[in-house]
Amino acid sequence: MSNHGPGPGRRTLLVAGTAALAVGGLAGIALWGDDGTGKSRDGKAPAGPAIAGAFDIARSTRLWQPTPLGNVTGPQSLAFDDVNRHVYVVQLAQGGLRLDGEDGPVGAAGRKRAGDLCVTRFSRSGEQLGRMYLRGFGHGISMGVEPRSDAVWLWMESEAHPRNGFGRAVARIRFEDGAVLDSHDRAVRHHRIAPRGSTRVHPAVDMTTERLLVSYLGTDGKHGYSVHSLKKVVAGDGTPLHRIDSAAFLESETFQGCALHGDFIYQLTGNPYSTSDGRNPRDSGGNTFVSAIDIRTGRAAGHQHVSVAPSLRFREPEGIAVRMAPDPLLCMGFSVKTTGRRNIALFGFEPATGRRHT
Structure with missing residues (x-):
């Protein structure tokens, strides 16, 4: 979970900015549901399609029932390896992590630092297949997988701020089951391709176009995105193909991750259920939303309320990614409370009829 601060107002999603090297001088546009909630005025979910980018948020399928992770903490983000048919899930590491040469066994509790992460590899069915620890990397707001x-x-946020634990760069990490890797290791190359001074920097990857998405909070306090050639970044060229200078969210929503697929950025916002007298009680239907931004124009391409699985306990939206095989799905995770730990429930949303994944 992360919070980028208040947005422009509770009833407005505003996406404004420029798409560098593509379109310039765009004005912001406002996009809202019938009453700004994504629901009709009678409080029910809208009938018919609910389009965000190339996907229909009204057409869902359950992929995983609440499933344990490598640690007891909740999920932060997820990504798919469609070549090897694996799923990777990131969470904040419980306790602390030691490395070889320090007192105690590798991976033992102690000396916890801001930004320690656990990455678990799963089969498509939710079976745990491996685990890796990253020390001092970030909060895990989003991630990418690049199978070669x-x-x-793995593309991860890196160089965690020592106080708040959020990343200030992105790094490309080779997944190794059982490894514990420190952000200060000389083998870790930090790509500082967000605007200078940015914080809360985190990546996502679209392997269908071999592009890297970098999300960041600028020095002006506004949230922005840049899109890059994956191979050029690896080669040391961080010049953006597109850039969206600002993207603000509903005041009542918390930013929970992003994904890139084709020409659309998908961003997930929302909060866990609150008590009945709080701002997000279960009987409200929750405040989880999926929004899409067209990287070619910088314009909003849908802002849809997510009403799937209202009975989940806690139901905090955590992580968004696109799975390509066997069929395209826009996938979303929910953190679910159980006794002594958090699990992840995973859902997929089908392509909109007639929409291309350009």
């Missing part, structure tokens, strides 16, 4: 013939590479 030599290895599976």
